[in-house]
Amino acid sequence: MTTDAPTRRDRAAALDAADPLARFRSAFVGSDEVxxxxxxxxxxxxxxxxxxxxxxxxxxxxxxxxxxxxDEEWYELPLRLGDRVGEVALGAAPGQTFVGDSTTVILYKLVRAALSSPRVAGRDEIVLDSGNFPTDRFVLEGVAREHGATLRWISPDHDGGVTPAQVSALLSERTALVVLSHVAYRSGYVSDAAEITRRAHDAGALALWDLCHSAGAVPVELDAWGADLAAGCTYKYLNGGPGSPAFGYVRADLQGELVQPIQGWMGSDRPFEMGPAYAPHAGVRRFLSGTPAIVGMLAMQDMLDLVGEAGLGAVRAKSVALTRFALELVDDLLVPLGVRVASPRDDERRGSHVTVDHDAFADTLPLLWERGVIPDFRRPNGLRLGLSPLSTSFDEVRLGVEAVRDALVEVTGRDAA
Incomplete structure (x- = not known):
């Protein structure tokens, strides 16, 4: 039975009143339009x-x-900020994370570097999944053509993600690299990264994790997982702004043996000597290429401070509570209209967004945007409710899902339940 509006308001108000992270919402720029x-x-x-x-x-x-x-700051910023990202969001010790380039470019560099490792010499297969974000799939298709490698595809469930058993089914003595997203960009499914990494290593392969939908919202423990490589963007839950540069992670013991393919002056051993030949820096700096986007690195610093102050465990708890409340509202208001939940219902396996499917959502989105309600649409029919824990209130979720219900009723002509 559909809960009435006053009861939903009371429920959201009670959750906001009990939220230990509520004070952080005032740290963000608001908008009268939204x-x-x-x-x-x-x-x-x-x-x-x-x-x-x-x-x-x-x-x-x-x-x-x-x-x-x-000389005063900018030269060291990509590594200093990388260490901060590693500390706050990645479970990574210093000296393994850098900031610079886009996610696409960093993925390309790390995939190419992984295939150059003597640890995977003679291996020619890459395991990936068909549900991954286009960037990952497109980069890997291009690298496979360059190297004559074979792509081995996993097909995850529409509302799920990649499991350890699916990975194991494709691992062999030919597997060089496993490339997966920790949190699936469409469904929000959280993969068991520690177990998948272990199985990749047992097969003699390397593991590279895309952390775009994890960093800053879902706990990541790269060092504890034994992850080899990772990449992720900083404009989602790290609030770095449109196009802010991505981060890359290379485990310390791998750095000296990997050759990155885009050799630039900023990654050389003596950048300011402008020498006649390239020699890589001894540490993680070797994975930098050209002049870093210093302006693009500014905003994420303040969000990292907020996440560090709140603690990633508390951020994750708020994320789970927000998405759980969103699912309650979806079941109450949207499922009776024919909407299907396309995200895991298990809290442990769900990231910080909830995806719901309906064939009318493409027509619904413009109405929502006009009314100051901003979800995300992913073709062919998925509406993503992305809930950033420090800046989102429970009442904001209520207002948003109620607006989706109203717009869907208007577009389809169906009566609300």
Missing amino acids: TAYLDGNSLGRPTRASAERLARFATDAWGARLIRGW
Whole structure:
């Protein structure tokens, strides 16, 4: 039976009143145009501190210090910030994470580097899944053509993701690399990264994890997993802003044996000597290429501070509570209209977004945006409710799902339950 609106409001208000992270919502820039922002898994809200930092940078760091900024801070920023990302969001010790380039470019570099490792010499197969984000699939298709490698495809369930058993079924003495997303971009399924990594290693292969939908919302323990490589963006739950540079992780003991394919001056052993030949830096800096996007690295610093202050465990608990409440509302208001849940219902296996499917959602989205409700649409029929734990309230989720119900009724002509 459908819960009445006052009861839903009371339920959301009670959850917000009991939320130990509620105080963090005031740290973000709001908008009078937006009633419910449910797309934090695509682009996080800016923090107020970042808005101030960006303004100060133009006048103080860039305007006043000018080229001196490279010696004073900017040269070290990709590695200093990488260590901070590793500490707060990745479970990675210092010296293994860098920030720079897009996710696509970093994935390409790390995949090519992995295939150069003597640990996988003579192996020519890459395990991946057909449900992964297009970037991952497209990059791997291109690398496979370059190397004459064979792609071995896993086909996950529509509302699930890749399991250890599915990976094991494709592993062999020919497997060089396993490339998967920790959290599936469409369904939000959280894979058992530790177990999949273990099985890849037992087969003699390397494992590379895409952490785009994990970092900052779902606990990641790269060192504890024994992960070899990882990459992820910083504009989702790390709130770095549109197109902020991605991060890459290379386990310490692998760094000296991997050859990255895009050799640039910033990754050389003596960048400012402009020498006649390239020699790689001894550490993780070797995976940098060209001049880093310093301005793009500014905003994420403040979000990392917020996540560090809140603690990733508490952030994850809020994420689970938000998505659980969203599912309650979806079952109550949307399922009776023919909507299908396309995300795991098991809290442990669900990331920080909930996907629901309906053939009318493509027509529904423009109405929602006009009304200040911003979810995300993924073809052919998926609406993603991306809930960024520190900036999203339970009442915002209520307002958003109620608006989806109203728009869907309008588009389809069906009566609300």
